[in-house]
Amino acid sequence: MTVRRAASLLLVAALAAGCSAGEPGPARPSTSASPSVAPSPTAAGRPLAGKVVVLDPGHQLGNRHHGAEIAAPVDAGGFEKECNTTGTSTEDGFPESTFTWRVAEQARRSLEGLGARVVLTRGSDSDEKWGPCVDERGRIGNPGRPGPTADLRISIHADGVTDGGASGFHVIRPERIDGWTDDIVRPSRRLAAAVRDALVDARFRPSSYRGVRGIDVRGDLGTLNLSDVPAVMVELGNMRDPGEAAVMESAAGQRRYARALVAGARAFLSAPGPRGR
Ligand code: ZN
Numbered sequence: 695m696t697v698r699r700a701a702s703l704l705l706v707a708a709l710a711a712g713c714s715a716g717e718p719g720p721a722r723p724s725t726s727a728s729p730s731v732a733p734s735p736t737a738a739g740r741p742l743a744g745k746v747v748v749l750d751p752g753h754q755l756g757n758r759h760h761g762a763e764i765a766a767p768v769d770a771g772g773f774e775k776e777c778n779t780t781g782t783s784t785e786d787g788f789p790e791s792t793f794t795w796r797v798a799e800q801a802r803r804s805l806e807g808l809g810a811r812v813v814l815t816r817g818s819d820s821d822e823k824w825g826p827c828v829d830e831r832g833r834i835g836n837p838g839r840p841g842p843t844a845d846l847r848i849s850i851h852a853d854g855v856t857d858g859g860a861s862g863f864h865v866i867r868p869e870r871i872d873g874w875t876d877d878i879v880r881p882s883r884r885l886a887a888a889v890r891d892a893l894v895d896a897r898f899r900p901s902s903y904r905g906v907r908g909i910d911v912r913g914d915l916g917t918l919n920l921s922d923v924p925a926v927m928v929e930l931g932n933m934r935d936p937g938e939a940a941v942m943e944s945a946a947g948q949r950r951y952a953r954a955l956v957a958g959a960r961a962f963l964s965a966p967g968p969r970g971r
Contacts, residue, residue, distance in 0.1 A: 740809025745963050747805050748835035748844040749955075750815040750917060751798035752851035753781035753791040760824035768829040771874045771919025777827035782854025784939035793942050794850040795819035797930070800952030801848075805959065811842060832920030845963060846885055847925040848955060849917045852942060853932045855903060861935040862901035862908070865890045866927040869913030874920070881924035884965070889926055889958030896954035898931070924962070928955070 757764050758780045767774040781790035795816075802812040815831045816823075835844030853860075867886035868875040875882075890908040894900065900908030912918070918925050930951050931938035941947035 742805060742960065742963060743809035745810045746813065746835065746842045746844045747810050747959055747963075748813045748815065748847040748923070749798045749801055749805075750831045750834075750847060750849035751791070751794035751819075752849060753778060753789075753794065754816055754824050754826075755789060755791040755795075755819050755821045756823045757781070757791070757825070759821070763824055764827075766827075768827045768916065769920070770828060770914070770916030771832075771871060775828065775914070775916055777829075778825060782852065782933050784933045784943060785936070786939065786943065788933070788939070788943045790852050790854070790933060792819050793852055793930075793933070793948070796945075796948045797951045797955070798850055800949055801850075801955045801959075804952060804956040808956070808960065810959075810963075813841060813844065828916035829920055832917040832925075833922075836920075836922040844923045846959060847917075847921050847923055848885075848889065848959065849925070849927040850955070851927060851929050853904075853929045854934050855932050856934050857903065859935075860901075860903040861932050861938055862899040862903070863893050863928065863930050864901040864905040864908055864910045865893070866905075866910045866912050866915065866918070866929065868915070868918035868921070868925060869911050871913055871919060875913075875918065878921060878924055882918075882926060885924045885958075885962045886926045888962040888965075889928060889955065892954045892958035892961060893928075893930075893951075895957065896950055898951070898954065901929070903932075904929075 757778055764776065764778040766777045768777050783789045798814060802814060805812050813835055815826060815834050831849065833839055835841065835847055837843045865886045867882045868879060870876055870879045886909050893908065904910050915927060917927060931942060933939055933942060
């Protein structure tokens with residue numbers, strides 16, 4: 695497990711770097727209608743200052759060269775599951791790993807522009823690397839872990855369903871599992887709705903084959919079960935659907951997906967109520 699340990703150390707180093715977030719400021723976007731009071735530059739330009747977002751771009755390009763490592767069982771929340779998989783691809787061979795990486799990078803830049811601190815669960819899309827495993831992806835950003843504690847986690851994936859006509863996105867929220875997800879079920883439900891609404895607003899269609907109105911509930915995903923902060927996994931579309939594949943392969947499509955995820959995160963973080971919990 696030397697490689698795994700090295701990967702962990704790299705992640706810890708990455709988490710330790712760039713530690714510049716200050717105290718949380720007023721997080722809501724200013725909507726003051728008063729013409730005589732200008733919004734403060736901080737509130738207006740950095741509405742997510744003080745917020746921490748974990749983005750988890752699914753898989754790693756090099757997983758395909760490390761079958762034994764990614765098949766090794768890890769804790770997935772009271773049961774064991776394989777460390778990871780290779781992910782899927784479009785019919786043209788455009789990998790899920792690369793798609794989710796590009797969307798995550800776009801989203802990271804936007805969120806940072808809004809003042810948020812963003813933690814990625816992997817630092818590259820590299821054919822030389824593999825992992826991390828789902829247990830690590832699910833725990834990064836949890837209270838008590840190295841690095842900042844997250845306000846939310848979005849795990850980014852795309853599906854590979856070969857049934858003809860299967861298309862559209864779905865957002866997966868954690869099922870209630872006592873001792874594992876009972877602490878995050880309610881805010882994760884709110885996060886799922888916010889992300890779903892943002893994807894619809896961005897003209898993406900809810901799944902034709904999974905979930906209800908674009909939202910599914912699962913208890914078998916380590917990434918969600920091990921999270922102690924509000925968490926969802928998004929399957930942004932079906933890479934085997936030719937129309938969706940074309941969107942996913944295009945830079946414009948990737949930007950549109952990223953903008954939607956940012957809008958969903960921002961809506962969740964800006965909503966009144968208990969601090970994401
Ligand atoms: Zn995936």
